[in-house]
Amino acid sequence: MKLEEVKQILNAEVLVGEDRLDREVLLACGSDLMSDVLAFVKEKVLLLTGLTNPQVIRTAEMMDIKAIVFVRGKQPDPETIQLAEKKNIVILKTKYPLYIACGLLYSNGLTGDEKKQEEGYEVKF
Amino acid sequence: MKLNFEVDGDDFLLAGEASSQVKKVLKQLGVASDIIRRIAIAMYEAEINMVLHANGGMVDVDISPEKIYIVFQDTGPGIEDIELAMQEGYSTASDKIRELGFGAGMGLPNMKRYSDDLKITSELGKGTKVEIIVYLNREGD
Numbered sequence: 703m704k705l706e707e708v709k710q711i712l713n714a715e716v717l718v719g720e721d722r723l724d725r726e727v728l729l730a731c732g733s734d735l736m737s738d739v740l741a742f743v744k745e746k747v748l749l750l751t752g753l754t755n756p757q758v759i760r761t762a763e764m765m766d767i768k769a770i771v772f773v774r775g776k777q778p779d780p781e782t783i784q785l786a787e788k789k790n791i792v793i794l795k796t797k798y799p800l801y802i803a804c805g806l807l808y809s810n811g812l813t814g815d816e817k818k819q820e821e822g823y824e825v826k827f
Numbered sequence: 828m829k830l831n832f833e834v835d836g837d838d839f840l841l842a843g844e845a846s847s848q849v850k851k852v853l854k855q856l857g858v859a860s861d862i863i864r865r866i867a868i869a870m871y872e873a874e875i876n877m878v879l880h881a882n883g884g885m886v887d888v889d890i891s892p893e894k895i896y897i898v899f900q901d902t903g904p905g906i907e908d909i910e911l912a913m914q915e916g917y918s919t920a921s922d923k924i925r926e927l928g929f930g931a932g933m934g935l936p937n938m939k940r941y942s943d944d945l946k947i948t949s950e951l952g953k954g955t956k957v958e959i960i961v962y963l964n965r966e967g968d
Contacts, residue, residue, distance in 0.1 A: 734928060735928055735929075735931045735933075736927075736928040736929055737872070737928075737929055737930075737931040737932075737933035737934055737937060738931060738933060740868050740871070740872060740933070740937050741933055741936075741937055741940070743864060743865075743868070743941075751928075753927075753928045755839075755927055755928065756839075756840050757839070757842065757843065757875070757927060757928060757929070758928065760842070760843035760846075760847070760871065761871070761928075763843070763847060763850070763867075764843070764846060764847075764850070764864070764867040764868050764871045765864065765867075765868065766860065766864055781840055785840075789847075
């Protein structure tokens with residue numbers, strides 16, 4: 703699913719990376735615990751979270767996550783935005799809570815196609 | 828190749844910068860992206876721990892063609908029971924740390940999961956040394 707479609711489904715505002723919405727994501731991860739995100743290693747993942755501090759961007763950077771959706775209408779602080787710009791990570795903001803945002807994306811087809819994962823999108827250790 | 832970093836214990840914004848720089852170097856060296864990610868995650872967890880629990884410390888990175896060896900040395904409070912700290916879900920983190928999205932008790936388990944070899948030595952009141960080895964050419968299974 704392209705980020706452009708994610709933006710439309712979640713009625714989201716783009717805070718960073720308006721010109722990079724052609725990026726594709728294959729799967730999403732919804733969590734407010736960064737250590738749990740760090741335990742979840744897959745390719746081309748979209749992160750949905752209600753946490754807005756700069757370490758969310760760091761976590762995304764380590765995981766090669768290219769886009770983040772901040773849920774519940776939370777506005778990240780300027781340091782978070784600046785770090786996302788520096789690290790080339792797209793930031794979206796939606797008013798939906800985490801559960802609804804994940805549900806909308808899943809029901810619109812962002813399900814992490816198992817066959818695709820078998821073909822190597824999922825990294826196994 | 829040897830790299831050294833001083834991790835500032837007072838600057839939460841900068842936590843992860845050493846991991847970020849090592850990630851960049853490994854990419855330039857042409858290391859496979861899944862191996863880079865494993866190193867970055869293990870290193871980032873260790874770096875975050877240093878900032879949140881030990882007021883910073885030193886990181887020494889030694890990259891050779893076959894492996895990366897990373898040593899984290901801090902002068903923090905030390906870990907009382909390492910075996911207990913290795914258990915998933917066990918954490919001594921404060922509410923403040925938890926509000927930041929950490930302290931889920933997954934830091935050390937993640938370091939172990941993503942490294943090929945993890946060694947932790949600690950003395951109460953003196954500090955903790957964390958050594959991580961990841962082999963650069965090993966095929967993932």
